[in-house]
Amino acid sequence: MKNIGIVIFAFVVFAVGGSLFHLLGFSYFRPDLLCIIVSYLSMRRDWTSGILISAICGTFFAFHHGTPAAFFIMDSIFIFFFMRLCLLRLNLRHLPFMAGFTFVSAIASQMFITLLLDLFYRTDQQMSPELIIRVLFVASATAVFAFPLMLLMQRLEEFLTPVVRDNYLLK
Amino acid sequence: MAEILRKYRSLIVTVLLLIFSLTSLYSHHQPQEERSAMERATVWLTTPIQKAIVYIWAGVGIIWDSYFDLVDARQLAGENGYLLTLSNLRIRELEAVESENARLRRLLEFKQRHPYKYLPARIIGTDILGQFRTITINIGADDGVPQLAPVVNGDGVVGRIYALSSHSARVLLIIDQNSSVDGVILRTRSRGIIQGNASDERLECKFAYSLRTEDIEVGDEIVTSGIDRSFPPGMPLGRVEQVFRSEGGIFQDAIVHPAVDFTRLEEIMVLISTETQH
Numbered sequence: 001m002k003n004i005g006i007v008i009f010a011f012v013v014f015a016v017g018g019s020l021f022h023l024l025g026f027s028y029f030r031p032d033l034l035c036i037i038v039s040y041l042s043m044r045r046d047w048t049s050g051i052l053i054s055a056i057c058g059t060f061f062a063f064h065h066g067t068p069a070a071f072f073i074m075d076s077i078f079i080f081f082f083m084r085l086c087l088l089r090l091n092l093r094h095l096p097f098m099a100g101f102t103f104v105s106a107i108a109s110q111m112f113i114t115l116l117l118d119l120f121y122r123t124d125q126q127m128s129p130e131l132i133i134r135v136l137f138v139a140s141a142t143a144v145f146a147f148p149l150m151l152l153m154q155r156l157e158e159f160l161t162p163v164v165r166d167n168y169l170l171k
Numbered sequence: 172m173a174e175i176l177r178k179y180r181s182l183i184v185t186v187l188l189l190i191f192s193l194t195s196l197y198s199h200h201q202p203q204e205e206r207s208a209m210e211r212a213t214v215w216l217t218t219p220i221q222k223a224i225v226y227i228w229a230g231v232g233i234i235w236d237s238y239f240d241l242v243d244a245r246q247l248a249g250e251n252g253y254l255l256t257l258s259n260l261r262i263r264e265l266e267a268v269e270s271e272n273a274r275l276r277r278l279l280e281f282k283q284r285h286p287y288k289y290l291p292a293r294i295i296g297t298d299i300l301g302q303f304r305t306i307t308i309n310i311g312a313d314d315g316v317p318q319l320a321p322v323v324n325g326d327g328v329v330g331r332i333y334a335l336s337s338h339s340a341r342v343l344l345i346i347d348q349n350s351s352v353d354g355v356i357l358r359t360r361s362r363g364i365i366q367g368n369a370s371d372e373r374l375e376c377k378f379a380y381s382l383r384t385e386d387i388e389v390g391d392e393i394v395t396s397g398i399d400r401s402f403p404p405g406m407p408l409g410r411v412e413q414v415f416r417s418e419g420g421i422f423q424d425a426i427v428h429p430a431v432d433f434t435r436l437e438e439i440m441v442l443i444s445t446e447t448q449h
Contacts, residue, residue: 011213011216011217012220014217015216015217015220015221015224016220016221016224018217018221019220019221019224019225019228020224020228023224023225023228046181047180047181047185048180048181048184051181051184051185051188052184052188055188059209060213063209063210063213063217064213064217068195068196069192069195070191070192070193070195070196071192071196073188073191073192074189074192074193077185077188077189120196
């Protein structure tokens, strides 16, 4: 139930984000929403379910962008691994730290996507100052929007988790 | 086997996903019209959400713009209101100046008709209790105001000085009950005494001690006689409003409407000498 909830949430966030940031007129300052959701999942799911849900989210993300799903499936797996390893190593289990660390994962994600595009489409993307600036803007926006989105996901999961109460009368 | 699958489940899932991704990347480049059912479903589900956001955004934009238009309009209205207030104040000032000019012109005409020595004065106070009809003026003994000096304005006699200090003076108005001025009917030269007869309702005088045989009519103008030596002759005191002739007595009384409008008393003059000035 929680997994379905997160997938629907991701779907809505991608849909809303796709329109909202376009309407706001931000050119570079756009958060990597997939990175935020996968980063959250990396610490709140086990390996198997986490990778699967991340891949589904990546697929939706790709459909929203009209790009081949494979790119973002690979990207989501990469972010999941990256965040999982980093957060476990650094022991960043609390939400604010996780949200802050999405700055790093967003940079890694952007670099990974650039590498994939270069590899499969031979875009021959150079490491130009414009690219670095764009990546830094995206990473900053991701870090800014990560905490509220992660908090929403946490609340959603709490809402969807059935509360088990002890029946004290039977004890 | 099952145990191996369970143990390496995550690795297997990851590898399968990667193989699927890489295969799909290498195998096909779908044209735009041949989108997968999943992709079409995603777009179909996403479109209403995005349309709603665009509509909401447009609505918010309209409200936002309207708000600023409203703020601008309110600011403009405020500025217009301010300008209108300024214009009204200016108009009032001009009206006041016009009124003052008229009063001063009347004073000048009065002075030309009665060419004596005057001191201009302004009213700085009135009787607070309201029991006496008195005013305080801004000049006094140091300015050359003599005791009991007549006080006039452009319309006629106002009263006379009754309390003098160095820089101010109190004037007893002719409508006060303690006031009496010798007057004559201008038409018939019939003599009498103008006494103050003001009440809360009416600011008037009484023309008393005039013989019953004298011809007094409503509308007759009464002026100072000059016999009491306080006021020079010929200064307007008022007009007869009503005449009372009693059966038995030898005198008749008349109610007199003062020549001066005591409710609108502003610029006045103190007569300091009856020597004529040209």
